[in-house]
Amino acid sequence: MAEATTRLELEGITKRFGEVLANDKVSLVARKGEIKALIGENGAGKSTLVKIIYGVQQADAGEMRFEGAPVVVSSPRAARRLGIGMVFQHFSLFEPMTVLENIAIGMDQALDRRKLEREVTSILAAYALPLDIHRHVDTLSVGERQRIEIVRCLLHRPKLLIMDEPTSVLTPQEADQLFDTLRKLATEGCTILYISHKLDEIRALCESATILRSGRVVGECDPRVETQRRIAEMMIGAELANIERAPGRTPGGARLLVERLSVDTDEAFGTELEEISFAARAGEILGLAGVAGNGQKELMLALSGETAAPAGAIRLDGSAIGNLPPPARRKRGLCVLPEERNGHAAVASFSLAENTLLTARERKHLTANGVIKTSALHDYARRVIAAFKVATTSEEAPARSLSGGNLQKFVVGREILQEPLVLVVDQPTWGVDAGAAAAIRQALIDLAARGSAVILVSQDLDELLSLCDRLYVMNEGRLSRPLTVAEVSIEEIGLLMGGVHGQAEPTHTRAGDAD
Amino acid sequence: MNFDIAISIVMTLVVAATPILLAGLGELIAEKSGVLNLGVEGMMLVGAVAGFIAASLTGFTPFGYAVAALAGICASLLFGVLALTLGSNQVATGLALTIFGTGLSSLAGAGFVGTTITRLPALFPPTLAGHPLLRLVFGYDVIVYLSIALTFAATWFLNHTRLGLILRSVGESDASAHAIGYPVTTIRYGAVAFGGALAGLAGAYYSLAVTPMWADRITAGRGWIALALVVFSSWRPWRLLLGAYIFGAVMTLELYSKAAGFALLPPEMLAMLPYLATVAALAVIAMRPSRGRLDAPRCLGKPFRAGA
Numbered sequence: 001m002a003e004a005t006t007r008l009e010l011e012g013i014t015k016r017f018g019e020v021l022a023n024d025k026v027s028l029v030a031r032k033g034e035i036k037a038l039i040g041e042n043g044a045g046k047s048t049l050v051k052i053i054y055g056v057q058q059a060d061a062g063e064m065r066f067e068g069a070p071v072v073v074s075s076p077r078a079a080r081r082l083g084i085g086m087v088f089q090h091f092s093l094f095e096p097m098t099v100l101e102n103i104a105i106g107m108d109q110a111l112d113r114r115k116l117e118r119e120v121t122s123i124l125a126a127y128a129l130p131l132d133i134h135r136h137v138d139t140l141s142v143g144e145r146q147r148i149e150i151v152r153c154l155l156h157r158p159k160l161l162i163m164d165e166p167t168s169v170l171t172p173q174e175a176d177q178l179f180d181t182l183r184k185l186a187t188e189g190c191t192i193l194y195i196s197h198k199l200d201e202i203r204a205l206c207e208s209a210t211i212l213r214s215g216r217v218v219g220e221c222d223p224r225v226e227t228q229r230r231i232a233e234m235m236i237g238a239e240l241a242n243i244e245r246a247p248g249r250t251p252g253g254a255r256l257l258v259e260r261l262s263v264d265t266d267e268a269f270g271t272e273l274e275e276i277s278f279a280a281r282a283g284e285i286l287g288l289a290g291v292a293g294n295g296q297k298e299l300m301l302a303l304s305g306e307t308a309a310p311a312g313a314i315r316l317d318g319s320a321i322g323n324l325p326p327p328a329r330r331k332r333g334l335c336v337l338p339e340e341r342n343g344h345a346a347v348a349s350f351s352l353a354e355n356t357l358l359t360a361r362e363r364k365h366l367t368a369n370g371v372i373k374t375s376a377l378h379d380y381a382r383r384v385i386a387a388f389k390v391a392t393t394s395e396e397a398p399a400r401s402l403s404g405g406n407l408q409k410f411v412v413g414r415e416i417l418q419e420p421l422v423l424v425v426d427q428p429t430w431g432v433d434a435g436a437a438a439a440i441r442q443a444l445i446d447l448a449a450r451g452s453a454v455i456l457v458s459q460d461l462d463e464l465l466s467l468c469d470r471l472y473v474m475n476e477g478r479l480s481r482p483l484t485v486a487e488v489s490i491e492e493i494g495l496l497m498g499g500v501h502g503q504a505e506p507t508h509t510r511a512g513d514a515d
Numbered sequence: 516m517n518f519d520i521a522i523s524i525v526m527t528l529v530v531a532a533t534p535i536l537l538a539g540l541g542e543l544i545a546e547k548s549g550v551l552n553l554g555v556e557g558m559m560l561v562g563a564v565a566g567f568i569a570a571s572l573t574g575f576t577p578f579g580y581a582v583a584a585l586a587g588i589c590a591s592l593l594f595g596v597l598a599l600t601l602g603s604n605q606v607a608t609g610l611a612l613t614i615f616g617t618g619l620s621s622l623a624g625a626g627f628v629g630t631t632i633t634r635l636p637a638l639f640p641p642t643l644a645g646h647p648l649l650r651l652v653f654g655y656d657v658i659v660y661l662s663i664a665l666t667f668a669a670t671w672f673l674n675h676t677r678l679g680l681i682l683r684s685v686g687e688s689d690a691s692a693h694a695i696g697y698p699v700t701t702i703r704y705g706a707v708a709f710g711g712a713l714a715g716l717a718g719a720y721y722s723l724a725v726t727p728m729w730a731d732r733i734t735a736g737r738g739w740i741a742l743a744l745v746v747f748s749s750w751r752p753w754r755l756l757l758g759a760y761i762f763g764a765v766m767t768l769e770l771y772s773k774a775a776g777f778a779l780l781p782p783e784m785l786a787m788l789p790y791l792a793t794v795a796a797l798a799v800i801a802m803r804p805s806r807g808r809l810d811a812p813r814c815l816g817k818p819f820r821a822g823a
């Protein structure tokens with residue numbers, strides 16, 4: 001109980017939203033210079049807890065002490081005044097403005113432009129953060145955008161820095177760079193509260209972890225000594241199911257053949273696809289790795305039929321479908337599930353049953369002569385709910401009432417139960433809790449085992465490496481050479497993601513030899 | 516003699532452009548904060564009638580302008596309560612405000628139809644304002660100079676002040692601005708009220724300067740032109756000024772050709788021109804979707820709810 005080294009203490013923090021108890025008597029202690037992980041499934045209450053610490057929300061009960069003194073943090077501004085900074089998962093950035101303007105907006109007091117520029121430059125230099133402060137935010141990578149948020153915090157000289165899922169969109173190299181920055185901050189005495197799903201990261205970075213489940217603290221551990229599996233099980237409160245895959249699958253012929261697919265983009269900051277060619281074979285899971293914004297979205301649109309392509313550029317079981325609209329492609333057996341659950345894969349205000357109609361109409365014959373077959377619709381929705389253990393009141397519930405993980409299970413199930421010949425999924429487990437993610441992954445493996453081709457677009461390398469047979473890396477609208485998962489290293493993928501187009505020989509020099 | 520007419524034409528043009536510029540500037544600021552207030556025409560009419568009544572009852576025209584600005588603010592706050600506090604659809608609310616303003620001004624102005632008031636004098640002394648040539652520059656009332664000064668001020672405010680930066684940030688990403696800790700709704704109220712004040716002034720310019728008398732629907736749809744000009748100008752004050760003067764020129768051309776019995780086009784066609792040009796401008800902008808989208812504040816017209 002060394003009082004002097006305690007920075008943040010929470011005692012009995014409780015927060016209720018209507019019926020839901022988001023935080024139930026949460027207590028937590030963080031020391032000076034400690035990097036502490038806060039882990040838990042989606043909806044476990046991590047975000048609510050840090051929002052309370054940062055003053056975005058107010059606790060209904062409980063006490064918070066900062067540097068030993070009880071505090072009431074009524075707003076983010078008050079939090080910043082105490083020395084609490086936070087980098088949100090969703091950045092608070094203004095795209096048409098420059099980096100410097102964005103930083104100026106984040107300041108609580110007006111600061112002379114030149115003085116601000118000097119301070120920012122010195123912080124960038126001190127923490128070795130590469131960032132051009134005069135560029136417009138639209139032109140920056142996600143990693144660079146995150147650095148703006150970090151600089152905003154560092155300008156306030158924080159004593160406590162909260163990071164909410166900071167690496168979900170970074171390349172491994174960018175993540176390593178972030179960890180270096182965080183470690184340097186910690187050695188300077190700054191306490192870091194680190195929220196993440198990625199247990200390997202937490203084990204590499206954090207010295208202690210608090211595990212939340214259903215709003216309650218269910219355990220504390222030292223992630224450096226605990227196994228990932230053990231932590232994951234504490235998180236979901238049950239034994240984790242092993243992902244089962246039949247060993248030694250031999251893929252069949254090409255189901256989906258993409259040949260020299262080039263797509264121009266209308267989007268101001270979209271990525272143009274340049275001569276993308278690949279084949280997805282029956283029975284295999286083909287991975288597309290890459291940092292977001294390198295053409296994945298454009299490729300998804302071209303595959304789904306939302307943007308047109310030359311007929312011959314995309315072939316499904318031999319027939320040219322590149323110029324067909326989405327319903328015709330689905331009818332033939334190419335199902336594409338976009339990344340955004342609410343608004344793209346599902347209509348938030350529609351019921352689950354109505355949402356099945358959006359993509360399963362053709363293959364499941366949910367309409368007859370333009371009239372919806374209501375009972376067929378409900379049957380299908382109920383089958384999806386049962387098969388994928390979707391937690392919902394009924395198939396009448398609107399899509400928006402489901403948690404992210406549950407809705408994701410539903411939309412994945414909606415596609416898989418159509419038995420597509422080819423299924424393309426974009427980030428199917430992003431922001432989904434461990435239990436749901438495992439179920440979704442298993443479903444993809446099973447679908448491939450039944451002879452479909454599955455194309456998995458993901459930024460989660462662990463996921464790609466554990467599921468895929470082969471993978472390509474996307475960078476600036478181009479594909480790398482195909483990589484066989486069994487033979488590839490994380491470093492190599494990371495370099496390809498960063499744009500080093502390794503043509504023939506892989507790099508043998510290892511980046512991290514020193515440590 | 517011809518020279519005199521040319522000068523008069525230009526001066527008429529400036530007078531015709533001024534209320535459009537004023538109303539447009541107000542709307543530009545409101546839209547930069549992310550609020551699409553289609554009630555410009557209604558706020559102008561409320562300002563026009565309130566200003567006219569105040570001026571004719573007191574016989575003091577400047578007081579009329581002050582009341583007009585206040586009336587415009589009141590009308591805009593009505594919009595604010597509905598659209599910003601209660602989160603109603605901005606397009607529908609703006610349209611309702613225009614209909615309401617039109618009716619209210621007809622009702623309130625019914626007893627004043629045909630009464631006249633005195634215009635504001637030229638700002639500069641008669642040696643300048645009455646000079647055959649210099650009146651081109653010095654021959655206007657204070658509102659004309661105010662509108663130009665406000666164009667300067669708006670540009671400077673948006674690009675070089677911290678408050679301007681915050682206002683733009685609220686219009687570009689309300690959620691981000693809220694997360695950083697800016698009072699999104701309060702800032703939008705301010706911008707909407709500013710828009711209301713300028714719309715009120717613009718309306719009063721019709722009833723107190725352009726035609727210094729009260730007539731029903733005196734603004735004749737110019738509020739819509741101001742709205743279109745904001746888009747046409749890509750939310751830049753100087754382009755708005757240019758656009759307003761171009762529209763002023765078209766309207767003046769219509770007026771003079773009618774007076775001169777000069778009939779290249781039937782007068783009805785000429786009267787249509789500004790509105791046709793508005794439609795054309797909007798169509799041109801819509802044809803360049805990515806550019807247009809880039810220029811528009813990204814949260815334009817989107818209701819904001821804290822904590823959502």
